[in-house]
Amino acid sequence: MNRVIAFANQKGGVAKTTTTLNLGVALKEQGFRVLLIDLDPQGNLTMSQGWNPDDIERSMFDVLVHQLPITEIIRPSEVDVAVSSIDLAGAELALSSMIGRERALEKAVRPIKESYDYILIDTPPSLGLLTINALVASDGVIVPVQCEYLSLRGLAQLQNTLEMIRENLNPDVEIQGILPTMYDRRLLHSREAIDILRESFGSLVFNTRIRKTIRYAEAPVKGQSVLGYDPTGEAAELYRDLAKEVLNGAQAREHA
Numbered sequence: 001m002n003r004v005i006a007f008a009n010q011k012g013g014v015a016k017t018t019t020t021l022n023l024g025v026a027l028k029e030q031g032f033r034v035l036l037i038d039l040d041p042q043g044n045l046t047m048s049q050g051w052n053p054d055d056i057e058r059s060m061f062d063v064l065v066h067q068l069p070i071t072e073i074i075r076p077s078e079v080d081v082a083v084s085s086i087d088l089a090g091a092e093l094a095l096s097s098m099i100g101r102e103r104a105l106e107k108a109v110r111p112i113k114e115s116y117d118y119i120l121i122d123t124p125p126s127l128g129l130l131t132i133n134a135l136v137a138s139d140g141v142i143v144p145v146q147c148e149y150l151s152l153r154g155l156a157q158l159q160n161t162l163e164m165i166r167e168n169l170n171p172d173v174e175i176q177g178i179l180p181t182m183y184d185r186r187l188l189h190s191r192e193a194i195d196i197l198r199e200s201f202g203s204l205v206f207n208t209r210i211r212k213t214i215r216y217a218e219a220p221v222k223g224q225s226v227l228g229y230d231p232t233g234e235a236a237e238l239y240r241d242l243a244k245e246v247l248n249g250a251q252a253r254e255h256a
Helices: 016-029 060-066 086-096 101-115 129-137 149-168 188-204 215-221 234-255
Strands: 003-007 034-038 074-076 080-082 118-122 140-146 174-181
Touching (some): 003 016, 016 034, 016 140, 060 086, 060 101, 086 129, 101 129, 140 149, 174 188, 174 234
Parallel strands (some): 003 140
């Protein structure tokens, strides 16, 4: 079971990076081989494992644009990470004139796919060429959605992009799950947002709701996932719950 999952939402600040890292670490706790790919020029995933993107000489930019083998830029930490640097901001422009530009990441990942059970891709907050590369390379997409009304509206745009990719580039990619994030059970607005998600997407909405807690901000400062930083806390348990849902979904697909 080798699965490539992109985390996508064109809205920023919805916990994409937090989810990519902590779900990856939770899957590794379960004994799976996990690779995280930082496809965001901001390099937040790279930073959250303790590396400074400004100091990184070779990164996903070189993999996508210069066809450097991805193994050259994978660094071991809590999980393996294919690192990002600020150079990645120029990747869209550099790729735009290349033939097969939407498949650069898919080609890069192909040689290492058998080495990992899960490859998780953190994408930038846009639906540009980097995110399209992630969706073309992926089997499924997990969409973190902030529990507020304006965040829900962006889902339609992502669905349109996915439809276009299915028609032209990757017929198999589909939304694997929608993850409510920044959930505050005290707020009626948060609860209403969950109701709207369920009405629109039904069983695609994960039961796990990632609640607001300062732990998610504290952990990256230490260069750790929240599971490494506060392993017995509620924040860590929520991502372990999400990992169980992802694994149950994978088993259901295998038996379908």
